[in-house]
Amino acid sequence: MSRGLHSHIHSHNEKLDKFKILHKKKYVRVIDKWAMVVGVLAPLTSLPQVFQIIETKNADGVSVLTWALYMILSILWIIYGIAHKERVIVVTNVLWLTLELFIVALALIY
Numbered sequence: 001m002s003r004g005l006h007s008h009i010h011s012h013n014e015k016l017d018k019f020k021i022l023h024k025k026k027y028v029r030v031i032d033k034w035a036m037v038v039g040v041l042a043p044l045t046s047l048p049q050v051f052q053i054i055e056t057k058n059a060d061g062v063s064v065l066t067w068a069l070y071m072i073l074s075i076l077w078i079i080y081g082i083a084h085k086e087r088v089i090v091v092t093n094v095l096w097l098t099l100e101l102f103i104v105a106l107a108l109i110y
Helices: 003-020 027-054 062-081 087-109
Strands: none
Touching: 027 087, 062 087
């Protein structure tokens, strides 16, 4: 094996090892875990709006424009999260986007 190839393989493996450990400091790892929990729970705050529309079959007062703009922002955050390999940002905004899409669809139906 050539020296250049060996260096390339070795440096590549070091980069992979860095991704296995989120952070060396324990409190930062705890914060990272809580960020994922909050990232999953936060979009669920839209569920009462979804249930209200479904139960009443009425979307009066729901601004389709506002929710559509939220969808655009979620898409931009997803792109950012993917570009920076930030799983919390991607997961959170995929959940937001899903619920926002559902709300817009319900508002258009009702």
